[in-house]
Amino acid sequence: MDLHQEFQNSRFFHQARIDRRSADELVGMAAGLIADGTVNQQEAEFLKGWIESNFIHFDDPVVNIIYRRLANMLSDGILQPEESIELVEMLHKFTGPTLATDKPFTAPSTLPFCDPAPALVIPDRCYLFTGTMAYGPRKSCEAAVTDRGGITSGTVTNRVHYVVVGSIGNNQWLHSSYGTKIMKAVEMRDAGIPISIISENHWQESLFG
Template sequence: MELDLDRINYKANQSKLGNLFLGFFEGLFLDGRVRLQEIEALIKWVEQYPEAVAVPHFESLYDVLLKAVEDPEFLLAQHQEVQAHLNIFKNSKYFKEHTSDVQRLHGVLAGLACDSDYTDDEVLGLNAWLERHDYLKADPIYKELLIALNHVRVLNRVSVDTKEVLRLTLSKYVQLNNFGLPQIAVSSSKESQNPDFYHGNVEILGKTICLTGASDRYTKAGWKEVIEEQGGIFKDDLTKTAHYLVICNKGNSSWAHMSYGRKFEQALKWQKDGANILILTEDDFLKFLEGK
């Protein structure tokens, strides 16, 4: 029996979007209140991901949202009703703990960052969320956040320095000045450099290279051809022995959870375990392919 991959991918992406929005709402309510700017961000998210409206068990939640569009004060007054709808989704068969919670975390970060302001209560709320979900400690982003909020746990207060470290951490995954939308497109410009990316010399001859995401420059077959022409070894699947993981500029619409996908997260994990995988952007990689 032939698998309907489009249908499987559609359902998987629906689930990701549902979990992302679940976390986004949680992020809005971290400090126990909602600002009008956060409501504007929520509306922007629905415009960006209209397919999320079709996620099972989210219909009633979007009914609440539509009322908030007409009257922003409505959402401020209906926190408990919204929370009840979130709980219904969390108790449904579409919600799978652990996998869903990682995706929720990315939504929580967006909900926190979407108004470009982090109150002490929001930071403390994020730290409490992390403590309640400590079984996610293997997730790279979770680990980064623990480090960023270390002083909060030690001193039980929020400093200016902690907020700045948190801002820099969030900027790797969230568009801070664009309603907290995910960082999808990948650039190697100084303004948007991810510190996890490698910016040094690249050796292609005899090296194993894996790509993730979509590219405007080449198809997958095209990348394979240009890499092998220069003596590199193209691999579709990432392994611990790979030398480079290239993050393609166009990104991938299914990267709804604000990192650069599972290959990126796996590479980070293997790096911390001692593997010599270097992660770089398509732009930086192409400089060496073209000899520039």
């Protein structure tokens, strides 16, 4: 499932199609929640409930993806630390400084992807996912790898073979919270360590054709 156009094409940014007051409140609320750089369990539950109360039909892709990710993260009743980090990253992109532009969210085009993109091997290879994945929550991406005999990691180490960068990002990746992982991978690659930096699109195409 390829959702990487959902932010760009969202009706959320077209005043004629959605209640702008609720939309502006959602942006402000999200910005407030991530102001301290973290989102805790209570804050995540509050945001989920607020969306349920204020966006009854959930017919906007941006609101939908935020709500689905929240619901998935809270489905077991616990917001895990890694889920909190992923939620902060996603809300940062949602409330970013380019929000008022015609195309507020664009696929990262200045990322140091391997060129040409390498052929991917799944069994016995270690994958690290960073950024916001269009495929779904990070744990779903990891499951797609482990179900095929691969391995996943949450940190960039010598055992990681592929760093997969989520397609819902922006050109300010260098200053984002996931940029440190990418920079470390670049340093390792430049030092001769066999680690590849690839786009989510390349990963999806390799898995699903």
